[in-house]
Amino acid sequence: MSRAAEGRAGAGGAAATIDVDQALSLYRQMVLIRGVEVEIETLHKRGRMTGSFHSSMGQEACAAGVCAALRQSDIVTSNHRGHGHAVAKGIPIEGIFAELFGRSTGVSGGRGGSMHLHHRESGFLGENAIVAGGLPWAGGAAWARKKRGLTDVGVAFIGDGGFAQGVTHEVLLMARYWEAPLVIVCENNGLAHSMASERLFGEPGSITRIVEATGVRSEFVDGRDVIAVAETAAAMVEHARTVGPAFIECQVFRVKPHSLSDPDYRYREKDAGQAWLETHDPILALRRRLGEDQGEALDRIDAEVAEEVAAASAAAEAAPQTPVEAALENVYLTAELNKNG
Amino acid sequence: MAELKYAEAVRAALAAEMQADEDVLIMGEEVGALGGVFTTTKDLIEQFGPERVIDTPISESGFVGWSIGLAAEGFRPVVEIMFSDFVLLALDQIINLGAKVRFMSNGQFNVPLVIRMPGGGGTNHGPQHSQSLESIFAQVPGLIVAMPATAADAYWMLRDSIRCDDPVIFIESKGLYFREKGEVDESEGPRGFGARVARPGTDITVVSAARMLHRCIEAADALAAAGGPSCEVIDLRYIWPLDTDTIAASLAKTNKLAVIHEPVEFSGWGGEVAAWAAASQFEQLDGPIARLGARRVPIPFQPHLEDEVVPSVARIEATLSDLHGY
Ligand SMILES: Cc1ncc(C[n+]2csc(CCOP(=O)(O)OP(=O)(O)O)c2C)c(N)n1
Ligand SMILES: [Mg+2]
Numbered sequence: 240m241s242r243a244a245e246g247r248a249g250a251g252g253a254a255a256t257i258d259v260d261q262a263l264s265l266y267r268q269m270v271l272i273r274g275v276e277v278e279i280e281t282l283h284k285r286g287r288m289t290g291s292f293h294s295s296m297g298q299e300a301c302a303a304g305v306c307a308a309l310r311q312s313d314i315v316t317s318n319h320r321g322h323g324h325a326v327a328k329g330i331p332i333e334g335i336f337a338e339l340f341g342r343s344t345g346v347s348g349g350r351g352g353s354m355h356l357h358h359r360e361s362g363f364l365g366e367n368a369i370v371a372g373g374l375p376w377a378g379g380a381a382w383a384r385k386k387r388g389l390t391d392v393g394v395a396f397i398g399d400g401g402f403a404q405g406v407t408h409e410v411l412l413m414a415r416y417w418e419a420p421l422v423i424v425c426e427n428n429g430l431a432h433s434m435a436s437e438r439l440f441g442e443p444g445s446i447t448r449i450v451e452a453t454g455v456r457s458e459f460v461d462g463r464d465v466i467a468v469a470e471t472a473a474a475m476v477e478h479a480r481t482v483g484p485a486f487i488e489c490q491v492f493r494v495k496p497h498s499l500s501d502p503d504y505r506y507r508e509k510d511a512g513q514a515w516l517e518t519h520d521p522i523l524a525l526r527r528r529l530g531e532d533q534g535e536a537l538d539r540i541d542a543e544v545a546e547e548v549a550a551a552s553a554a555a556e557a558a559p560q561t562p563v564e565a566a567l568e569n570v571y572l573t574a575e576l577n578k579n580g
Numbered sequence: 581m582a583e584l585k586y587a588e589a590v591r592a593a594l595a596a597e598m599q600a601d602e603d604v605l606i607m608g609e610e611v612g613a614l615g616g617v618f619t620t621t622k623d624l625i626e627q628f629g630p631e632r633v634i635d636t637p638i639s640e641s642g643f644v645g646w647s648i649g650l651a652a653e654g655f656r657p658v659v660e661i662m663f664s665d666f667v668l669l670a671l672d673q674i675i676n677l678g679a680k681v682r683f684m685s686n687g688q689f690n691v692p693l694v695i696r697m698p699g700g701g702g703t704n705h706g707p708q709h710s711q712s713l714e715s716i717f718a719q720v721p722g723l724i725v726a727m728p729a730t731a732a733d734a735y736w737m738l739r740d741s742i743r744c745d746d747p748v749i750f751i752e753s754k755g756l757y758f759r760e761k762g763e764v765d766e767s768e769g770p771r772g773f774g775a776r777v778a779r780p781g782t783d784i785t786v787v788s789a790a791r792m793l794h795r796c797i798e799a800a801d802a803l804a805a806a807g808g809p810s811c812e813v814i815d816l817r818y819i820w821p822l823d824t825d826t827i828a829a830s831l832a833k834t835n836k837l838a839v840i841h842e843p844v845e846f847s848g849w850g851g852e853v854a855a856w857a858a859a860s861q862f863e864q865l866d867g868p869i870a871r872l873g874a875r876r877v878p879i880p881f882q883p884h885l886e887d888e889v890v891p892s893v894a895r896i897e898a899t900l901s902d903l904h905g906y
Contacts, residue, residue: 348686357685364652365685369676375642376677379649386631386655406672409642416637569687570680570721572745575773576821 257466261307262529265465267540268303269522272323274548275332279322279339279353283499287556288339292353295323297494297512300521301426302327304468305394305487308476312389314362314380316373317396319354320426321366324396329361332548336555348569349561362391370431371397371404374423378410381479382419392420392479400431402446403439414484415455421484422475423450426462428493433506447488455484462491463521466528492519584764587757589731590620590696592764593738594658598628601656604742607634607647608660608696617662618698618757644670644695648678651693651747658742663709664699664751671716678747679722693747694738699727700791700842701890702755706881712843712874717749718819718852724748725819729778729793731762733817736771743770753791760794775823777830781812784900785830787853788840789816792891796840799896809904819849824856831857831864838870838903842890845873867906872899 257265276296282288295302302323306315309328317324325335330346338345339353346358354368364380367373374395381393401407402425414421425446429436440446443459450457456478460471468489475485494512496503508514526537571577584592597604606621606628612635615622625633636643640661647657661667667674674695682690701710717725726741726748728734734752741748753760779797781804788796793815800811812830816823831837837857839850854869874890891899 346686347684347688350686351684355684357681357688359685359688364689365681367677369672372645372672372676375645375673376649376652378642379646379651380653381649382646383650383653383655387653406639406641406645409637409639410646412637413639413642413646569683572682572687572690576724576746 257469259529259533261469262466262525263533263536263540265303265307265469266522266525266529266537267544268307268327269299269465269525270540270544271332271547272299272302272326273522274544275322275326275335278336278548278552280495280499282552289341290352291499292322292339293320293498294495295320297516297520298426298428298462298491299323300465300468301424301462301489301491304465305424305472307469308472309362309394310391311362312391314364314377314384314391314393315396316364316377316393317366318370318373318398318401319366319368320398321354321356321396325356325358325363325366328363330356330358330363333551333555334358336552337558340555340558341561342555342558343561343565344555344558345561348565350565371401371407374401374407374410378414378419378421381421382417385420390480392422392476394422394424394476396424396426398431399425399427399429399436399440399446400434401425403431411450411453411455411484411486415453418483420479422472422479422487423484424487424489426489426491428491430493430497432497432501433503443490444488447486450486450488455486457486457488459488459490462489463519463524465521465525582764583761584731584735585758586731586734586752586760587618587620589735589764590738590752591622591624593735593742594621595624595627597739597742598624598632603654603656605632605634605650605655605657606660607636607643607657609636609638609662611635611660616660618754620752621660640666640669641673645673645677647693648673648681648691651691652681652689656692656742658694658696661695661697663705663754664697664713665708665711667695667697667713674723674747675720679720682746683722690745691747692745694741694750695747696738696750696752698754698757699751700753700755701879701886702753702791704881704883704886707878710879710886712841714749714751714819715843715847715849718849722747723820726750726817727790727819728752728817729756729790729815731760732764732768733771735764736768737817740770740772751790755791756794773818773821773823775814775816775818775826777812777826778815779811779813781810781834783809783834784811784836784838784903785827785834786811786813786838786840786900787816787827787850788813789819790842792840792842795891795893795896798893799900802893802897803900808901811900822852822856827853827857828861831861835864835866836903837861837865838872838900840872840891840896840899843873844876845871846876848873867903870899870903872896
C-alpha cells in the first residue's frame, strides 16, 4: 500500500481517539471560518470592502484540524488564502474584519488588508502575498524557539502552487539539516490559480512522496475529513516537537474562484465549486458523522457563530478609518530613520 | 588597537559583538570551519561554537528568510552572502519580507538583521562576482545601506549595524579587504549615520563611497599636486540614510558638485544626490553637476577591461578638471 493510501485508510480508524467535545469544537471552528469567508464575500459584493480576497471555502477542515493540534505559543505562517488559518489560530475575528475594512483596529493597523494579517499575540506570525514567501520565516522562528530551549513548533501553510517554489525545497532541506520543529502543511486544492496540480506533480499524494524522498516525515490526508486531519496533525506536530520537521499534504478543494473576480469558468466547469460542496462539504460530513444525537448542539453552534460573525463584522465596520498619517508609520524602529518617510 | 586590514576589521567587529551579545549569530555559506572565503569569519567558530557560527546550505533565499524568522524572534543574525551578486537570489525575502514586515504588521515584528556581502570589483572575479548593487537596496523603504570605505569604518559601522534594530544591507568592498588598512581605535565608539569629509578642499565637492572613495582621493591628490583644483572628498558611508547636511555644508564652500560611484551610472544612486542638489542647492551651484559611474556593461574579469568600465583614477581626474574649468 502506498504511503498516500495508508494515510487515507488511517483516517477512519483514527476517529476513535477524538471525543465528541473535540469534534464539536472542530465543527465550531469550521463553521466560524465558513461564516467569516461568506461574510467577507457578501461585504465585497455590496461594495463595502475594497481590494480583493481569496476565499478558503471548502478548505476549512485543514485549517481547523491542523490548528487544533497547536498551542497558543506555537507559531503559524500562512499564504494569500489565509483567513481560515488566522481564525483557527485564534485571531479575534473582529480584528480580521477590521483589517479588511482598513480600520486602525485591524490586526495590522488596517494597512495590510486580506493578505497581510499578522497577530503576534495568538502566534499568527503572518500571511504572505508571495507564494511560499512565509515558509522560511516559520522555519527560522521555530528554530529560534528551539534555540531558546522552548518546545514550540512552527507551522507553515502553503498551497500546491507553493510547492513549485524553489524556496520551499530550500526550507525543507534546511529544516531537516537543523532539525527544526517545523511542520509544512501543503493544502493541495488541485489548482494553482488555473494550473492543475495533477499535471504538475501527479495524482494527489505525489507531493507527499517527493517530500518523503528527502527524508522528512511526510503524510497525506483527506482534507474533507476534519477528524483525520486533526489526528494526522497531532501526530506530525508531536513529531516536530520531539524529533524534527514534518510535512502534511492535505487534499482539499477550492470551492470559490481563485479570487473575487477570477473567471474560473474559463478553466473548469461553471458550477464545479457548488457541485463539490453538495457532495463533499467537510462541515456537512462532520454533521452526518456526529449523527442525530448531536443535532441540537450543532444547531446551537450554527446560531452562535452566525451571531458572533454578524456582531464582529458590524463592530469592525463601525470603527474609524485608518488615519492617513498611518501610511508613514512603523517603517523603521530606529526613530531618526522615520523622518524621511 | 593595532592597525588592521579591512577584512580583519570586519572580523574584529563580528567578534566584538558576538562577545558583547549572546543573541548575535553568524550565518552563511562557509562561515564556519572555512572561516569565510574572504577570511572575515576566520576562527570565530572555534571561539563561539557551531551554535552561533552557522554554516548554511547554498540556499540564499531560504537562509536569508530563515534569518528574518530568527531576527523577528529577538536574535540578531549577521548573515554573510558570499558575493553580493548572490544576494539577488534572496531579494524576495529581503524586499518583500525583511524590509517591510515591521510596516505590514504595524510594528508587531521588527528585524534586527545585518546582511553582509562583498560588493564591487577590483579582484578580477568576473561579471557575476563583481557587481555594485547598492542602488537597488537604496530604493527600498525599511532598509539601511551601509558601505564602509576604511578599516576603521568597517569596524565601527559593522558594530553599529549589528546593534541597529532595523535591517542593514552591509556592503563591504571586496577590493579593499586586503589592500586597505588602518588604525582601529576601540575607544572611539559608535559613529551614527553621518557622512564624513575624507579629504578637505575648497573648489569642488566630490561625493563618493566605498572603493571609489580611494580613487577619488588619489585623483584629488594628483590634481592638487599638478596645481589643479582643490577637491573636498566626502565619504558617504551610508547610501541610505543619505547625509545631505554634510554635502550641503561642503557645497556652501565649493559651489561645485561631482558624484562618483562604482554602480552603473544610469539609475545609480549618484543621480539621487544630483537631483537633491539640483532641487535644493540650486543657489549654491556655480556649474553643472558632474556624474561618473560605471559604464552600462557587465564587469569584465580582466583588470584592464574592468578599469575601462568602472571609474578609473584617470577618468575621475578628467571629470574633475572639466568641472573645474567650467
Ligand atoms: C511569487 C508569486 N508568484 C505569483 C503570485 C500570484 N499568485 C497568487 S496565488 C497564486 C496561485 C497559488 O496557488 P497555490 O499555492 O496552490 O494556492 P491556492 O491559491 O490554490 O490556495 C498565484 C500564482 C504570487 N502571489 N506570488
Ligand atoms: Mg492550490
